[in-house]
Amino acid sequence: MAKVNAEPYDFELSIPKTALVMIDFQRDFVYPGGFGESLGNDTSLLLRAVGPAQKVLNACRAAGMFVIHTREGHRPDLSDLPRAKRERGNAPLRIGDKGSMGRLLVRGEYGHDIVDELHPIEGEPVVDKPGKGAFYATDMDTILRMRGVEKLIVTGVTTEVCVTTSVREANDRGYDALVLEDCVGSYFPEFQQSALAMVKAQGGIFGWVSDSARFLAALEAARGEMVSMAAATR
Numbered sequence: 424m425a426k427v428n429a430e431p432y433d434f435e436l437s438i439p440k441t442a443l444v445m446i447d448f449q450r451d452f453v454y455p456g457g458f459g460e461s462l463g464n465d466t467s468l469l470l471r472a473v474g475p476a477q478k479v480l481n482a483c484r485a486a487g488m489f490v491i492h493t494r495e496g497h498r499p500d501l502s503d504l505p506r507a508k509r510e511r512g513n514a515p516l517r518i519g520d521k522g523s524m525g526r527l528l529v530r531g532e533y534g535h536d537i538v539d540e541l542h543p544i545e546g547e548p549v550v551d552k553p554g555k556g557a558f559y560a561t562d563m564d565t566i567l568r569m570r571g572v573e574k575l576i577v578t579g580v581t582t583e584v585c586v587t588t589s590v591r592e593a594n595d596r597g598y599d600a601l602v603l604e605d606c607v608g609s610y611f612p613e614f615q616q617s618a619l620a621m622v623k624a625q626g627g628i629f630g631w632v633s634d635s636a637r638f639l640a641a642l643e644a645a646r647g648e649m650v651s652m653a654a655a656t657r
């Protein structure tokens with residue numbers, strides 16, 4: 424079986440049992456004028472992850488791998504927004520307030536949607552989540568299980584918030600998760616490093632870490648294996 428060179432050790436890649444998970448690549452996080460900036464962050468650091476993630480997305484689509492996207496946000500009437508989440512941070516603009524890309528983190532608004540480069544296509548489910556984790560109050564687990572998915576390739580923003588919260592949730596539900604370090608982004612370089620270190624420490628306590636180049640090489644090998652297997656059974 425094809426293997427992704429990864430830390431703390433190689434990650435076995437089976438295209439039919441794997442999903443590419445694109446976490447919260449929303450304008451509200453990666454562009455100025457959105458929720459991320461309202462919290463006082465420099466959004467330019469997150470944009471760095473978009474190019475590598477686009478390469479991975481295109482390659483996974485070409486390989487026929489299942490792709491699933493998530494978005495963090497709330498109902499327009501904010502009935503699913505906890506008071507604690509709205510009030511925390513004391514930001515000048517809060518969730519539900521109007522910013523330059525629409526109401527912050529509200530479903531249906533321009534800023535809440537996924538950036539053009541990574542926009543979902545037909546056949547790729549979009550999971551709308553009210554929390555940081557992709558599995559909390561969503562049908563993420565059901566969708567993955569219906570497809571027979573056991574392994575996750577994880578990209579998205581931000582590394583130490585929604586990405587690793589989702590990886591921890593996935594770990595407790597029995598999934599193997601591989602995080603691609605150049606396809607995840609944080610507003611804080613030091614948190615990017617420490618969050619990834621926590622995933623792979625202790626023999627991969629939450630999962631594995633690799634990068635887009637090593638993943639793409641393994642994906643090519645896995646596609647080759649599938650072609651040879653199909654030829655052998657003909």
Ligand code: TIU
Nearest residue numbers: 447495580581584585586
């Ligand atoms: N603030 C921050 O770093 N992240 C979030 O609020 N949500 C996600 O990570 N998606």
